[in-house]
Amino acid sequence: MDIPLNLVLFLDSVIQKVAASLEGFDESFHPEVRLADPRFGDYQANGVLAFAKKQKQNPRELAQTLIDALQASGELPEEYFSMSIAGPGFINFKLSNRFLMEWLACYSSESSFKPQEHPYQGKVIPIDYSSPNTAKQMHVGHLRSMVIGEAIQRILRFHGAKMIRDNHIGDWGTQFGILLMEIKETGYDLDAEHEDAIEDLEKLYKQGSAKFKEDPAAQERARQELVKLQQGDPECVAIWKKISQVSWRAFDEIYKLFGVEFDETRGESYYKDKVDRVCRELEEDGIAEVSQGALVVFHPEHPRFKETPFLMRKADGASNYATTDLATALTHIEDFNADEILYVTDGRQQDHFAQLFLTVEKWFKKRGYKLPIMRHIWFGTILGEDGKAIKTRSGEPIKLKALVQEAIDRAYTLVSEKNPNLSEEEKQKIARVVGIGALRYADLAQNRTSDYVFSWDKMLAFDGNTAPYLLYAVARIYSIFRKIGESPRDYTNVDPETMGSLGEAGASLTRKLIAFPVALEQALGELRPHYLCTYLFELAGAFSTFYNADKVIVEAMETRKRRLTLCARTLCILEVGLHLLGIETLESM
């Protein structure tokens, strides 16, 4: 038989197939295969319990019938699988030593872990992530969208999707009215190109919004500036362009550090000439209506959105983010023929996206446009020690640049302590990879929909379930191969016949290796990278146990070769996994 990549998918389909032709089962039976507690086996099928209950049959008897049929089918050869019934009717599957060896021989490189056929294969998927606003530095609130979006984007791409990374910059909103007003009224010279021009812009914006809040006349002036900008007034546009340039200098610095790149950076301004068409079509189709002077969409069939409007053109005629989001959906269809569109933003925008999706659905159906699957990949808030959204003591958001620098500095101190003999250049490289990796992993390892409490120590921790722990495992494996002057690639072609017995730690490590596709599928299914993080942490743990228990470089060549193979596979999966999360790896640290 062919050795399957993903045991859960494999066992599930085999059991389903065998049960389908078996008396006493029907198509309502689902095997429910999952990873088992190692005390009971490698994989377990729980589906018989629920099915027996529904059919009012004895679950253990039914399980026995199924096992007999599975054995008779020849789909699960005895040399690879053993089966048993336990408890009320669980079916446990145990993989033989031989199966483990053959799996190791079969799946040995990054490309071998890519599923051959996958529903995502060839799907065109624009993904909107990062998406900061111009005129402001990125702060800690921008971390999650960038980091989660990048990981999800990579995971989907790995499964064959054609991803279009779209940085939907907030360069076209109300804030520019305020900013333009303040720049003009203070005479601030954007041409001067200060290093810290972005900080000046933030100050100007703060001053402007203070005026805006207190003074109705300033409110009106700011609105006027915004309308002028949106109508293409040359002076306003010139200032606006400079604001963008200044902002991009700051963004690029961050993206470079994080290794994030985009295929499209269509800011909201990109859609300014397309909003008229959007408004016209929605009005013509009777989807949008004018209410209190604004153009809005109500959804009469919806319990809440029948009364809470989707506001797509303000009473003053200016467009807003709803308008540009509608226009963006349209261009994603017309320019890219998108199959699915993903939005990675924080959870507070759930209502906005629910309304957006409802509106797009009605509009596209009416017009006969292709309707893509649209998903809001939302995430929770990073909280301070007080349980509220994170702020510095002075009430400012923590700058992403400062956060990253602190992470790198801490890593530098640590690497200098642990490994003082490294060259300055190496120490700096390690500090950068470890610092950024730690920051990223701390965020990705959380369930994305949960809020989580930020602490410098936790986010920049270098032990426990952290990137440095995983990177350290990678570095130690490289170190082993360096020591004997060989390469992990020398162990991609191995003969399972000559490998002998794995031993306890080796077998336990191999079982963990085999579970990689299961964890990946789980992360993919819900687009939640933390499943992959948990898995990689457990894998690194299994490796560390193995590393301490079994010396790799031993005299006995068969043993040595087997253990080096385990090292090479662990290395491969750790690196593939970490790279999918967007985390760089190191050969030494």
Next chain:
RNA sequence: GGGGGCGUAGCUCAGAGGAUAGAGCAGCGGUCUUCUAAACCGAAGGUCGGGGGUUCGAUUCCCUCCGCCCCUGCCA
């Protein structure tokens, strides 16, 4: 008022109908003349917010109560 999220070990978090509820950190006890100790091993730590219900089985599903966070017409 309506909607969403959350409440699990001292702290930070996993687990979402299944077997004796897990991990990290902190604390406690061990392991470096041997492939990197940023590591490993061990013991300890729990009324899964309270109460009801559904069932062979509930931390997980339903109801209810308590507590916290967020959203809810011209920011994104």
